[in-house]
Amino acid sequence: MYHIFYSNKEGGLNMQSSTRGAMEELDCLLVKEQSSQYQISPTLLWNLNGKNKKCSSPLRWRHAICDWYYDFVDHFHFDREVVGVAVNYFDRYTSINAVSLDDNENALSTYHTVAVTALFLAIKLHATSCEVDDLQELRNRALSKILYDTPQPKNILDMEMNMLKALEWSVNPPTLHQFAFLFNKFHPSREICTGSGSYIYEATRYQVELAIFVPQLLAKFKPSIIAFAAMKNTEEKIAAGNPVPTTDMKLSYEALTSHSGVVVDSTAVAQCQMLLKRVCPELPDLEHFHEAATHGTIIDMQVDRNFANSPTIVVDF
Numbered sequence: 241m242y243h244i245f246y247s248n249k250e251g252g253l254n255m256q257s258s259t260r261g262a263m264e265e266l267d268c269l270l271v272k273e274q275s276s277q278y279q280i281s282p283t284l285l286w287n288l289n290g291k292n293k294k295c296s297s298p299l300r301w302r303h304a305i306c307d308w309y310y311d312f313v314d315h316f317h318f319d320r321e322v323v324g325v326a327v328n329y330f331d332r333y334t335s336i337n338a339v340s341l342d343d344n345e346n347a348l349s350t351y352h353t354v355a356v357t358a359l360f361l362a363i364k365l366h367a368t369s370c371e372v373d374d375l376q377e378l379r380n381r382a383l384s385k386i387l388y389d390t391p392q393p394k395n396i397l398d399m400e401m402n403m404l405k406a407l408e409w410s411v412n413p414p415t416l417h418q419f420a421f422l423f424n425k426f427h428p429s430r431e432i433c434t435g436s437g438s439y440i441y442e443a444t445r446y447q448v449e450l451a452i453f454v455p456q457l458l459a460k461f462k463p464s465i466i467a468f469a470a471m472k473n474t475e476e477k478i479a480a481g482n483p484v485p486t487t488d489m490k491l492s493y494e495a496l497t498s499h500s501g502v503v504v505d506s507t508a509v510a511q512c513q514m515l516l517k518r519v520c521p522e523l524p525d526l527e528h529f530h531e532a533a534t535h536g537t538i539i540d541m542q543v544d545r546n547f548a549n550s551p552t553i554v555v556d557f
Contacts, residue, residue: 259425259426262422262425262426265418265422266419266422269414269418269419269422269463269464270414270464272412272413272414273414273462273463273464274462275410277407277408277410278328278332278410278413278414279462280328280331280332280335280455280458280459281332281335281336281459282335282459299455301351302330302455303453305330305355306323306327306452306453308355309323309326309327309359310323310449312359312382312386313363313367316367316369316378316381316382317369317371317378318363318367318368318369318378318382319367319368319369319370319417320417320445320449321366321368321415321417321418322359322362322363322366322367322368323362323449323452324413324415324416324417324448324452325362325365325366325413325415326358326359326361326362326363327358327452327458328413328415329358329361329362329403329407329411330354330355330358331455331458332406332407333354333358333403333406333407334351334354336406336407337406353390353395353396353399354399354403356386356390356396357396357399357400357403358403359386360383360386360387360396360400361400361403361404361411363379363382363383363386364379364383365411365412367379367382414463414464415463416448416449416451416452416463416466416467417445417448418463419448419463419464419466419467419468420441420444420445420448420467420470420471421441423444423467423468423471424440424441424444424471427440427471439474439478440471440474440475440478443470443473443474443477443523443524444467444470444471444474446520446523446524447470447473447474447516447519447520447523448466448467448470450516450519450520451466451470451516451519453519454515454519456515457512457515457516457519460512461508461511461512465505465508465509465512466512466516468504468509468512469509469510469512469513469516470516472509472513473513473516473517473520473523474523477523
């Protein structure tokens with residue numbers, strides 16, 4: 241059973257072209273996330289729950305990998321969405337090939353090579369940036385650093401081909417960031433209050449960037465559910481601090497379904513909301529993100545990453 245899924249609801253004939261385009265993109269993402277190609281296998285959780293005498297829990301290794309991904313991507317000013325893509329590659333490959341940490345150095349080396357190759361491939365295919373003029377040059381610098389900072393660059397290139405074959409060349413996963421962006425497109429606050437709209441988008445991204453650290457969330461819920469739950473948590477934060485505009489915010493579900501073929505399983509969303517609150521017990525204050533809006537940040541084109549640096553200490557499930 242899919243918690244959020246595509247249906248053949250037709251939009252209005254007078255729909256704005258930008259809204260129609262967003263609806264079509266959302267429909268495609270909803271169809272794509274149902275495909276088994278992009279789903280995380282339960283094998284991943286079995287591998288990560290294993291024990292190893294030489295190192296700490298594999299969950300901590302995966303956590304450290306996510307930390308390194310974010311540090312690397314931030315250093316080169318790429319959009320953080322590329323981390324979500326790299327983690328998708330890493331989780332799917334380690335699930336398919338049952339890559340786990342055991343008591344030999346070869347296994348540890350393979351685990352490291354998979355992690356580095358996943359980021360290498362994600363940057364090559366998906367790295368974007370609003371902060372640099374020459375993205376191609378920046379991407380080449382980042383790829384060169386990954387490749388030639390390793391003892392044996394050939395291992396990365398060989399693993400890249402192995403990874404592409406194992407993933408059956410399905411390298412365009414629906415990401416949490418894409419859903420966060422598109423759900424915000426349909427949120428009524430965009431037409432009511434620019435400050436609230438900016439905060440909803442930033443705070444939703446803030447939570448989904450944290451969710452990437454928790455494989456239990458990624459394995460249990462589809463990206464659309466996680467992004468929608470993060471948006472609802474953000475609405476609750478706004479309601480707690482300023483109840484006046486929340487009447488319109490309560491229409492977020494209706495606004496979303498009126499523009500797209502989305503059916504929301506409220507039970508799944510509520511469950512995901514609770515787990516996200518364990519990952520992120522307290523969202524930044526509204527003013528923290530409103531400051532970005534007052535400095536002219538346009539959320540559709542560029543996000544001030546200074547206000548979206550997610551903390552990396554998360555709870556264990």
